[in-house]
Amino acid sequence: MVGATISVGLLQDSLVALGIPDPGRVTTFGLPFFRAVGWMLAALSVGSFMFAAFYISPRVPGNDNDQLVRAQLSVDGHLASRTGAVAALCFGLIGLLMIPLVLSDVSGTPLAQTLNPTSWITAVNQVATAKAWAAVAAIALVVGIGGLVARSWLSQTLLVLGAILMIVPLGMEGHSASGGAHDYGTNSYLWHLVFMMVWVGGLMALIAHGRRLGPDLELGLRRYSTVALFAIVVMGVSGLINAAIRIEWSDWFGTTYGAILLAKTAGVIILGLMGFAHRAVIIPRIGQRPGLFVRFAVVEVIVMAAVSGVAITMGRTPPPPPRDPNLSTMAIQMGYDLYEKPTLANVFTMWRFDVMFGTIALLLTAGYLYGLWRVRRRGDTWPVQNTVFWLLGTGTLLITTSSGMGLNMPAMYSMHMIVHMVLSMVVPLFLVLGAPLRLLMAAYDPGEPGQPTVHDWVNAYTRSPLLKVLTHPAVNTAQFLFFFYILYLIIPLYELMISEHAGHLAMNWVFLASGYLYFWELVGKDPLPVHRPAAIRLAWLTGSMPFHLFAGIYLMQLTTILGEDFYTSLGLPWELNLLEDQRAGGGIGWASGSFPLALVFTLLFLEWRRDDRVIEKRYDARVDAGEDDDYEAYNEMLARMNSGQNRHTDYYGEEFRKSDPGSEPGSCG
Template sequence: MSPLRGAAYPRPVPSDAPAPLSTGDDTVGPRPSRPVLSIAALLLPGVALAAVLAAAITSVTAGDVLAALGLPDPGALTRLGLPVARVVAESGAVVCVGSLLFAAFLVPPQKSGTLSADGYAALRTAGWSGLAWLLGSVALVPFIAADVAGRPVGEILRPRVLFDLVDAVEQARSWTITALVALVVTVGCRVVLTWGWTVVLFGASLAGLLPVVVSGHSASGGAHDLATNSLLYHLFGAALWIGGLVALIAHAARRGDHLALAARRFSLVALVCWLAMAFSGVVNALVRLPLSELVTSDYGRLVLAKIGALLVLFWFGYAQRRRGVRAVVEKGNPGALLRLGAVEVLVMLATVGLSVALGRTPPPGSLGVIPGPLERLIGYDLHGPPTLARLLLDWRFDLVYGAGALVLGGLYLAGVVRLRRRGDRWPVGRTIAWLGGCLSLLVATSSGIGRYSPAMFSVHMGGHMILSMLVPILLVLGAPVTLALRALKPAGREGPPGPREWLLAFVHSPVSRVLTHPLVALALFVGSFYGLYFSGLFDVALQEHWAHLAMNAHFLIAGYVFFWPVIGIDPSPRPLPPLARFGIMFAAMSFHAFFGIALMMSRSVIGEIFYRDLNLPWVTDLLADQRLGGGLSWATGEIPVVFVVVALVVQWARADERTARRTDRRADADGDADLTAYNAMLAKLAGNDRGPRA
């Protein structure tokens, strides 16, 4: 019997029973040790292969890099230990992410909301792989510090020296943060038993991948905005694909329930992840590598090797879908899935080794090259002052928010088409509002407004107003939740929960109820203006590309959370009466007007160091540019009031019309019984009044 098939779980308990806990007794709950052994039997050869591959390649290229830069050699232990530790950390990360994905979305929980036995098994696997992620991340910190300092790792392990180097080296700080996130996820996997908290852990594990993205080749040099954004897709796609496949194979090996459902769902995830990895990999390579150096440089040859590995993985994925998934769905036989999947995991982990070696190899032409101020700080050059034509036509596509706008628009139209094919109607005005919001998001982030926004405060404030006010207003008027609930197929009473049920769970979750509380929504929407710009936080955020991404996300989310209960068509977790909606809206606009006036009257420049380093020739007075931004904030703040007032009046009138129609239908059905009873009561009162007088 193979080690994969040797790991067997007891059958899941009935769906309405509480989840069993492992207490050491043979009669209760799944044992965590057996799946860990089966996963280890599958992963250890692949991780060892990836580690040997990464160490062998970097041992050849590292010496040339150090010699070219004139840096001292940190020693063989650091040269070999650093790629090995990174392979361990990244392998643990992808298995942890994939196992949590499996537990949260690929197999259904029990009806009580507690994880099933299969979900619990994946959760325990995530805990053990999270421990490997944690240990690898901790080991990377001194190795990276020693590599940058050019000193043996034994000297770096002194607490004071290590603390100073971690504070000075960005990559060491990133892996320290990653280790903290891995610690939280690992501990959480030991104490969590419910589906909702598993989803939270899954989100935390994805967030743990972000610190690595913002350091390294992609976060430095020219075009670092495109390189970093493409690496986000690449890293998330790899984690979900590789980790999800490992979790699926482990589930098939222990003959778990809902294998066909998990295989179908993962097949779609794998296809999307492969497309994201292929597209982002091409973009990242084009940014970092001239085509003439594709064959002649070590970096280019590693890129070609990784492309070849991705093509092999595409073939495996195609064969997996045609043979493995079909055999599971149609015949319930996981044999082909196990055979193809085991080889595919080995190729995937070898690709991880190539990726680690690629990260340790500098792109050609990058050694000793110092980019200019604009390329170093914002990643690209500007072609002159921001005229109206440049703001509208000088585009630089944002791979995160520009692509997000296109995807959101496409998904919405797909939902509308599904309703129309079914014979249902959907208001055209809602479609126009949603597509207008998507177009506004695309223009604010990818047109000349998005291009000049990182370099000029006035343009940044204009983009801020679009993202926090115009885009959320249009999106909430599109009623996306209502459309999704009508377009998505319900699971039924006995069926496993799907996207429709997940959406309902989120809308009614405590998180949504807290965020849509009027005071919380008002504080997020208005308080963030003052907290971001008047606390010094904006000065720090200007230096980092990831901080720009985070700011845009905050503007969008805070605006959507605020306008959803105010003018949203979708049912809100906290419905508000019309007068309360007007009151909250006017309170927010009053605070917003004070913010714009405060910017116009300020005598200190926000982000002065950053903007002076840019030294734009057409921005000679930074304070005047800031006051222009304050004026834009104050003036544009009045526009949403018009939108909101009109929307509220229309919604109020339509609510009255619906109430009147319901009353008329009820009167027609019961012969106007309410009016007859009311007249009879009046007649009786009139008779009582006449009786005593007579």
């Protein structure tokens, strides 16, 4: 109601700025209203699945946390999961409704005229926001159906990821995704939107649990409080970044858009103070007065909803004029301008911090060091080489995405290939050698029987059936090669991915995830459902190496220029032969891919030899102790053979003498 009311009041300014007619009262009120309802439903879905997965304990067979991988949801977990599924389904239906609403809004056509299927097709093909809502609807409906049928605890973690994924398309459109510095705008908005869902949805799920008087309320509230603290920090920082790149500081107080930002900022501060009150007052008294939490939290959710409603209106409020109204084509396409050709000398002096992957690199570093601190505080040790590998991985990720390599990746095929190879083959290799999952299990104690903790969660994930399938050598090798070949062999797909910031984000995420899974199975130090002998892994790597290298050779010989229209449209300030640059990229893919694979080959070969030496030493030790069954069996076999040979000779010798008189001494025979 807050979002719709403010939007209606500001609609006239929006229509004048966009130069479109009034679409009618139904669209005027319905678009912000249903968008706000959709956001709250998405938050409820994310929070409910997180609640079922992490905030309360499932039903663990025999209360043995080692059996967590086979755990089923408790009654309260089942109710939360069903709530999340229904919320996702409703969110998907709203996504479908938003397609004609968006078309009505941008065209100034009454809603009744945009409800026919032909108009929907037009909206999805021509209107970015409608396309985003169509993607939201598809993902949300899949998540909702999956939530209705999934009953295991392990499935809830996948549903959490799916629920977060269904809001990502909304983060890729709007004011943040257009104009100058839209890479900063989009990335910061994604951080902001995801953690708003986690924050708001988690509290709604806890309120529902508290009203049911369910168990583990104090445990769930403590876990949520930690997540909420992190979420509000991320929301505050990302919100400031997003605002700073779009409006001048003076516009905060002199424009309607700035006034909305101030109202939203004030609301977030109030919510932060309410969260502090939870930690300081409510949680310590939750055991004696559980009803106090529900009453306080309901007020907090109402404030959250109002702040979300204020945020909704930003999408229908014209922002102040851009700082630079004369953006170049390059700045419009990429979000920034390039001024000099990258070389080996200057590629590391260029710098533009990547709000997505640069932040992830910093968070992974901080998280690993925190886990290391917990291990050391308990008096345990941790291999130094693991820490070194992890820091090499996060440092390489930061430098690759934030230096001249990441800066020039969207503009040059050769730089694209460098970043691709580093993100898929170098960074994941370093990270898996850091053994992060073992560190988590070492940093946290196992939970009480039937009450799993981080240690038990990680242990269950490493034994999950899905991971067993994904890390099978055939499946793992196929997925790693598939993403490489599908991107570069299907030319229209490559052109689509490089022409949109969303495509760059998707590619980088796929490179990292696919490479991590691949090298985890080959040389990773973390446990897996099936740990295959080094000889088998070495054989799979050897068999797949030609396929890794063939793609680079193919690209070196390709005469069709991938993404030619996009690269040409950028208007780089230096001369660039696109075909030669593409061939250089193919050579980089061939050469740079061989170095990590050679390193992995060496590591596997050494591990194979080390395993052989261990087996030999064990065998020799058993022999020396007289406990080796094979050795005893071998000696018994020799004894039997020796005894059997003597009897055989005597018998036939006797028979020969009896039957052949010529064999007697002195006979001519």
